[in-house]
Amino acid sequence: QDDFHRVMISFLFCYLDYEYQINRPIVLSGIQKGAPFKRPFGDWGASLVRRLMVKGDMNLLADLLKASKWSDGAMSAELSYAYSEALIKDPSIFLSELQNEGATVRKRIFRLLADNTLSADDMMKVRSFLTSQCHDSNTHRLACEILSVLSHE
Numbered sequence: 225q226d227d228f229h230r231v232m233i234s235f236l237f238c239y240l241d242y243e244y245q246i247n248r249p250i251v252l253s254g255i256q257k258g259a260p261f262k263r264p265f266g267d268w269g270a271s272l273v274r275r276l277m278v279k280g281d282m283n284l285l286a287d288l289l290k291a292s293k294w295s296d297g298a299m300s301a302e303l304s305y306a307y308s309e310a311l312i313k314d315p316s317i318f319l320s321e322l323q324n325e326g327a328t329v330r331k332r333i334f335r336l337l338a339d340n341t342l343s344a345d346d347m348m349k350v351r352s353f354l355t356s357q358c359h360d361s362n363t364h365r366l367a368c369e370i371l372s373v374l375s376h377e
Contacts, residue, residue, distance in 0.1 A: 266299030274306035304336040319363040
């Protein structure tokens with residue numbers, strides 16, 4: 225129960241779409257605060273969850289956002305990468321999920337987004353989307369805040 229290989233095996237099953245719903249919670253347990261595994265390295269847990277999100281399970285974004293509350297240096301770097309990829313993959317879902325978080329979590333996520341891994345092309349696309357949201361949407365304030373964070377590179 226406390227062997228970190230359990231999370232890695234469950235990730236493999238999820239990635240291969242084998243009993244996804246059974247294995248998904250085990251993969252998510254790798255990013256929970258106080259994960260019950262020997263050698264609980266949050267960065268590898270975040271990396272596994274990020275990969276499943278990028279593969280198509282955008283519902284995992286909410287868990288990745290919450291993980292910013294207790295992330296350490298290496299895990300924070302991995303979360304920064306995950307947030308960058310979520311912004312590229314579906315910025316509207318990113319805004320929607322981020323809107324559900326409290327101000328403290330959002331500030332932490334903004335700091336992590338400042339260290340984003342967006343390419344110049346991706347940055348242009350994300351900025352274009354956020355700019356359009358700043359003018360007319362229910363997430364306009366949040367979109368403008370993210371735009372401000374991304375503009376201060």
